[in-house]
Amino acid sequence: MTKGTLLQNASYLAGDGLTPTRGDILIKDGKIAGLGEGLNPEAGLDLVDASHYLVTPGFVNTHSHAAMSLLRGYGGDQNLKTWLTEYIWPVEAKLTDEDVYWGTLVSLVEMLAAGVTVIADMYDHMDAVAQACLDAGIRANLSRGMIGFNDDDRHSLKENDALYDRWHNAEGGRIKVWYGPHATNTCSPDYLAEVAAHAQNRATGIHIHVSETKEEFDELQEKYGQTPVALAQAAGLFKGPCLIAHGVWLTEEDKAILAANDVGLAHNPASNMKLASGACPVADLRQAGVKVGIGTDGASSNNAQSVLRDAQLAALMQKLTRLDPTLVSAQEALTMATIEGAQALHWDEEIGSIAVGKAADLVCFDTDKPWWIPNHEPAATLIYAAHSDDVDRVYAAGQLVYHQGDWPRLDTERIFYEGCSRAKKLLQG
Numbered sequence: 001m002t003k004g005t006l007l008q009n010a011s012y013l014a015g016d017g018l019t020p021t022r023g024d025i026l027i028k029d030g031k032i033a034g035l036g037e038g039l040n041p042e043a044g045l046d047l048v049d050a051s052h053y054l055v056t057p058g059f060v061n062t063h064s065h066a067a068m069s070l071l072r073g074y075g076g077d078q079n080l081k082t083w084l085t086e087y088i089w090p091v092e093a094k095l096t097d098e099d100v101y102w103g104t105l106v107s108l109v110e111m112l113a114a115g116v117t118v119i120a121d122m123y124d125h126m127d128a129v130a131q132a133c134l135d136a137g138i139r140a141n142l143s144r145g146m147i148g149f150n151d152d153d154r155h156s157l158k159e160n161d162a163l164y165d166r167w168h169n170a171e172g173g174r175i176k177v178w179y180g181p182h183a184t185n186t187c188s189p190d191y192l193a194e195v196a197a198h199a200q201n202r203a204t205g206i207h208i209h210v211s212e213t214k215e216e217f218d219e220l221q222e223k224y225g226q227t228p229v230a231l232a233q234a235a236g237l238f239k240g241p242c243l244i245a246h247g248v249w250l251t252e253e254d255k256a257i258l259a260a261n262d263v264g265l266a267h268n269p270a271s272n273m274k275l276a277s278g279a280c281p282v283a284d285l286r287q288a289g290v291k292v293g294i295g296t297d298g299a300s301s302n303n304a305q306s307v308l309r310d311a312q313l314a315a316l317m318q319k320l321t322r323l324d325p326t327l328v329s330a331q332e333a334l335t336m337a338t339i340e341g342a343q344a345l346h347w348d349e350e351i352g353s354i355a356v357g358k359a360a361d362l363v364c365f366d367t368d369k370p371w372w373i374p375n376h377e378p379a380a381t382l383i384y385a386a387h388s389d390d391v392d393r394v395y396a397a398g399q400l401v402y403h404q405g406d407w408p409r410l411d412t413e414r415i416f417y418e419g420c421s422r423a424k425k426l427l428q429g
């Protein structure tokens, strides 16, 4: 039994400001126990020569549907409505707990190898998702996705209650449960209000898709005379912690509402581009004070599951759509992928940056690659040049969860077999 790990002589990005620093990182009891030069390599520690590493905080995936790896490559090149109603939902109706367990693991294997150490996942069969997260060693904010218009839909709200009772704060607080009303246009205002009351009674949060497409924006304007954000506010969703996914179509007033209510936003640039939903006004939102994290969305609308890749796209997309190269700098994109994502999830006291006392969720990039040379601006290298493949080792809560193509906690041969055979059965059977 090891007493902990000492990463020696590393370059790392320290604190919320991601300040380039050189020194050792001591990991004990799942936390960062010391930072500094020449820390004592006491007996019993795993000593790691980290001189060729750049160590970053673990990446925060603020919006995922991990089990959708089973639908990767299916229903491509459609808009959101066609993709969901004609392709995705008919197949999802056939999913079993086991499908979701193995599908989630396929994504978690990919995410861990890309340095993702926390996900905010909304889906069905959430006990299976929770079990997969526990087995993979990843930190998770979980919510049962709920579509609700009438009394027949109350069963999923009961499932979210049961998920909360069973899993909230499990694994020493590494699993949190929020509530997941699917979207402002797939739940009635009354249903949203009921969900909000359930979340508030348990002092927990809400994760919901809001204002993803112009079609949704126009539909709610016509039906209720409100923007999706105004409707969500009126239903009481913003009284407690709330994370909205997408937020592409926003008025100036919507942006002010989100900022005033401390609503976090999960920006999913790959999904927004692939489904041609539009460009989220990330720079305006951050300027207004909204905490914006990065999300991958599911593997059928991305199709990769790397927060680093989406952070890279976030920087490039904002510059292009606003014709302003100063917007979303590399440093800002990296901030969104780490501490700001943690803030959007109200989890920043424990995770999101490299500081003594925080969880040891750490990513070690191998910098012995030509595209890392020279590396005088690590944030720029990471955002504009690095590959997810440069990740050499990943710690989650101090445990080594990925190292050079190996996932010590997981039987990846079985996971890949189950992923392939279940996807084949679902899509062909």
Ligand SMILES: CSC[C@H]1O[C@@H](n2cnc3c(O)ncnc32)[C@H](O)[C@@H]1O
Pocket (backbone or CB within 6 Å): 065, 080, 084, 088, 089, 092, 122, 123, 124, 144, 145, 146, 147, 182, 183, 209, 212, 271, 297, 298, 301
């Ligand atoms: C009811 S569980 C969650 C639900 O969300 C679907 N989904 C995946 N990506 C998106 C997206 O970009 N917008 C809206 N809904 C999405 C997923 O397929 C599940 O059905």
Ligand SMILES: [Zn+2]
Pocket (backbone or CB within 6 Å): 063, 064, 065, 209, 245, 297, 298
């Ligand atoms: Zn989504």
